[in-house]
Amino acid sequence: MSKISPCLWFNGQAEGAAHFYVSVFGGSVDHVSYYPEENPSPSPLAGGSVLLVEFTLFGQSYQALNGGPQFTFDEAVSLSVACEDQAELDRHFDALTADGGKPGPCGWVTDKYGLCWQLVTRQIMANYHTGDKEGIARMMRVMMTMQKLDTAAMQAAFDGETP
Template sequence: MKKYQLKFLTILIIAIQMGCGNSQQNSDNNSKIDSTSNQASSKKSGLIKQKITPCLWVDKDAKAVVNYYLSIFKEGKLKEYHQYKNPPQEKGQEGQDSFETAVMEIGDIEFSILAAGPYFKFNESVSFVINCKDQAEVDYYWNALTKNGGEEGSCGWCKDKYGLSWQVVPVEYFDLINSEDPKVREKAMKNTFKQKKLILSELK
């Protein structure tokens, strides 16, 4: 247990530093990271623009994870990628020689990806809401997230192939469930519990 805790702490500290020390940057970028100037250069280049950045822990292959989400969120982009060597004491049967971090931007939000082994899994206690302009957009994101290993839930909830939970919601839905007309509210809420993907026409 102590070894596991040490491994987690080591990974967390290095990941937070995001490029300091003796880490190795993406092979596509052969320049080494300067530990004394990395933080300043990151701010200067605009990599860190949010006060709070969601961090997603996955098993492996941060680039594959990013590519998956970029295939769904078409306006997104990969902003940063790093590979780190684990300390010698952390290598072993249950570990791996290295782990990866990446920063992607989807939906105008930056997400950090930490690919550091099969120690933690996503669950429904954390989810991301996609505010969709119309039913066509709801259909697109729902279908994209639930195919190839994703999973449909109920009331507009679904999981992608990594097990991350999403709420795919047409923005008009909030007007319905918060309407001043009790009949409108009741119909929308009642029909919500009958649906998996939200069908706006059936909620009105």
């Protein structure tokens, strides 16, 4: 387990979510813990049900906690994925929007569990690091019209090849 591991709160879906994320991004489900038969916590989940799932994506450990219905995800927290290229971004986008996931503006995706993701290519991120204010502004204007990011269109805008 990493020194710091994001803990994601679910309402009975922790194990399914961990397996889903591992299927989308690769990684591993590392350990599953269960509530004791006589559940002493305020969670409405029955004793013997899944309490905590530890899993790893891209070498980073995560925890999926079945805590109950009290809390849900929102856009204030998202997981950002630096994809190698457009093909990888497309694969992740399609997987995360399947079965009830929803695309959002500017490369954001909310998966079927309600967790928000940002899918961006390394090429786009490299453009932000150049400090080219005009190129970045052009690229961002184009990005604001997109749901799934189109790296080629954003690069063309950065390069000044679009209006």
